[in-house]
């Protein structure tokens with residue numbers, strides 16, 4: 001579904017990505033993690049075709065949908081119109097949305113928990129509300145590969161949970177391939193079937209979530225001690241960084 005072959009990207013003469021060769025199969029959920037500035041967004045933009053590789057190649061089979069990191073509309077469309085824009089390919093240039101298009105748009109707004117905002121002006125929403133609407137818009141396109149750049153960065157716990165559960169359900173119900181970047185390893189643990197850890201020196205680690213998303217690898221990735229912590233009485237665990245050394 002997505003194949004990177006010896007992919008390299010340089011920006012203003014600086015090498016950001018080098019020698020990336022990996023495949024993401026149809027139906028996978030890939031979480032991408034790495035420190036600030038390692039090139040996660042650059043990689044997503046290259047997969048989307050928004051940036052040309054300096055070397056190597058990217059191949060994607062199927063229609064792509066993209067949710068950028070922060071989104072501000074140029075004009076203040078209503079929320080329902082914003083979401084319907086996700087169906088532009090189906091509606092056609094001069095067509096108008098059908099009752100089915102409205103039903104699908106409202107269904108995705110409802111899944112994201114923001115149906116009551118449908119008549120609000122998009123630009124008057126909070127950052128978190130806007131994020132949920134833009135995700136509903138991308139889901140509405142019914143793409144084959146959904147690419148999301150830090151989909152939870154502006155969201156509180158409840159809304160992070162809505163987004164993560166929606167992505168998981170969408171993947172299991174429709175088989176859509178999902179690629180997302182995150183600074184929260186917990187999101188990878190709960191949703192991803194595979195993980196890409198991007199190091200600052202251009203090297204990377206890619207593999208199944210359980211074997212790849214480990215406390216040791218996260219400690220190397222972020223340069224702070226990271227522990228694995230198990231929730232009492234369950235086999236569910238999370239990761240906890242130690243920002244301050246015990247004295």
Ligand SMILES: Nc1ncnc2c1ncn2[C@@H]1O[C@H](COP(=O)(O)OP(=O)(O)OP(=O)(O)O)[C@@H](O)[C@H]1O
Nearest residue numbers: 011012014016034035036037038039040041042043
């Ligand atoms: N147009 C550009 N010209 C030169 N350097 C750029 C350009 N765009 C981004 N960079 C640099 O490329 C590097 C990778 O940026 P990128 O946004 O891909 O990182 P990231 O891993 O997504 O970071 P974050 O986690 O902070 O969002 C950064 O050092 C950034 O400053």
